[in-house]
Amino acid sequence: MARTFILVGDHYQLPPLVQNKEAQEGGLDISLFKTLSDNHPSSVVNLEHQYRMCEEIMTLSNTLIYDGRLKCGTAAVATRSIVIPSIDALRQHHHNPRSILSADPKKVCPGPTRGSCWLRDLLDPSVKACFVNTDPLLPLSREALESGLRITNPCEAKLATQLVESLITTGIAPTDIGVITLYRSQLALIKQSLRHRSGVEMHTADKFQGRDKEVVVLSLVRSNEDQNVGELLKDWRRVNVALTRARTKLLVLGSKSTLVGNDLLKDFIVLMERKGWWFDLPAGACEGHVFEDVQTQISGRGSADTKAEVDFGKAKVNIERQALGEGKENKRGRRVPAKQGKLDVSVLMGKRPILRDIINDAS
Numbered sequence: 001m002a003r004t005f006i007l008v009g010d011h012y013q014l015p016p017l018v019q020n021k022e023a024q025e026g027g028l029d030i031s032l033f034k035t036l037s038d039n040h041p042s043s044v045v046n047l048e049h050q051y052r053m054c055e056e057i058m059t060l061s062n063t064l065i066y067d068g069r070l071k072c073g074t075a076a077v078a079t080r081s082i083v084i085p086s087i088d089a090l091r092q093h094h095h096n097p098r099s100i101l102s103a104d105p106k107k108v109c110p111g112p113t114r115g116s117c118w119l120r121d122l123l124d125p126s127v128k129a130c131f132v133n134t135d136p137l138l139p140l141s142r143e144a145l146e147s148g149l150r151i152t153n154p155c156e157a158k159l160a161t162q163l164v165e166s167l168i169t170t171g172i173a174p175t176d177i178g179v180i181t182l183y184r185s186q187l188a189l190i191k192q193s194l195r196h197r198s199g200v201e202m203h204t205a206d207k208f209q210g211r212d213k214e215v216v217v218l219s220l221v222r223s224n225e226d227q228n229v230g231e232l233l234k235d236w237r238r239v240n241v242a243l244t245r246a247r248t249k250l251l252v253l254g255s256k257s258t259l260v261g262n263d264l265l266k267d268f269i270v271l272m273e274r275k276g277w278w279f280d281l282p283a284g285a286c287e288g289h290v291f292e293d294v295q296t297q298i299s300g301r302g303s304a305d306t307k308a309e310v311d312f313g314k315a316k317v318n319i320e321r322q323a324l325g326e327g328k329e330n331k332r333g334r335r336v337p338a339k340q341g342k343l344d345v346s347v348l349m350g351k352r353p354i355l356r357d358i359i360n361d362a363s
C-alpha cells in the first residue's frame, strides 16, 4: 500500500451522474475528491494557472466560482483573441438590390458596419465574452414547451445558427466552433439547422466537460415571465462548465429578465453589465440578414422551395420522428410507422422539477 496518494480534479465541475436512488442516499453522488477536499482543506493545493481562456473569459468563472484564485498561465494566454480572416465576407449575409424587394424594409440590416449590424458587432475580435440579451425580441424569444415536456427556444436556436454560419463565412474553421446548450431538445433544434456543418461540435454542457473550442456559442434557452431558470441552470457547477469551454470568444444567448431570477445567474448578469460585456439585440434581429438554408427552414422566405416552408417546431418534430424510426422504409420500400410506447409523464414526475429537467436533457 502507498503511504501517500494524490488525487487530481475539480469538484467545482459536474460530478458523475448517479441515478440509482440507493446509491444517492448512500452518498455516492458526492465524489471522494470533494469529501477529502472538504474534510482536509490543509491538504489541498490549488493549481491556479490555466492555459485555456483569455483573461476576459477567465474572469467569469474566476469571479463567480473560484473566488479570484485563477490566473492566466502566460501573458500570451491572457491577451489572446480570435483572428477573423475575412470579416468583409459578412456582406454575403446582407440583402442585395434584388433580394431586398421581398424583405421587410423595417428589419433589413443595411450592411456589415460596426454599430449597425449585430453580427458584425458580435464577431468583432475585441468581443471576447459577451452576454447577448434576447429580451428586446420578446415575445418571439420566449421559450417553448414541446408536448408539455421538452423545453426549446426556437428564436435562440435561430440566432445561434446565424452566428455559427457567420463565423464560418468569415473564415473560422467549423472545428474551432462549439455550440453548447442545456437541453437536448434545444440541441436537436440547433443540430437540425446546422446539419450541413459537420465540423461544428454541438453538445449539452454536461457533454462538453473536459473539452474546449476557440469560439463557443452558448444558448441558455430559458425565457419566461416567471423568472424560472430551470433546475439544470441552478446547478452552479454546470454553469461553471459552460462558461469555461471557450478560448477566445464566448457568446452567451439568454434572457436577462428571466435569468435574474436565480442568484448566481443574477451575479453573472451584473458582472457582464458592469464590464460592458453586454449586447442588446435589435428588434427584428432574426430577420435582418440572408441565410439561405436557415431562412428556408424557419420562415420559408429564403427560396422558392415550398417544401421547405416549415417552421422550426416542425423541423424538430421531423428529427425526433427519424430518431424514433418513424417513416423509415422496410425491405419492401414501404413506410412503416414507428413503434410508440406511452409514458405517463405526470406519474413519473410528480412534483419533482429536477426530474423534469433531467428528462428534458436525456430525451
Ligand SMILES: Nc1ncnc2c1ncn2[C@@H]1O[C@H](COP(=O)(O)OP(=O)(O)OP(=O)(O)O)[C@@H](O)[C@H]1O
Pocket (backbone or CB within 6 Å): 010, 050, 051, 052, 073, 209, 210, 211, 212, 244
Ligand atoms: N502547460 C500548458 N501550456 C500550454 N497550454 C496548456 C498547458 N496546460 C494546458 N494547456 C491547454 O489548456 C487547455 C485546458 O487544459 P486541460 O484540458 O488539460 O485542463 P483541464 O483542467 O482538464 O480542463 P477542464 O477540466 O476545465 O476541462 C487545453 O486547451 C490545453 O491544451
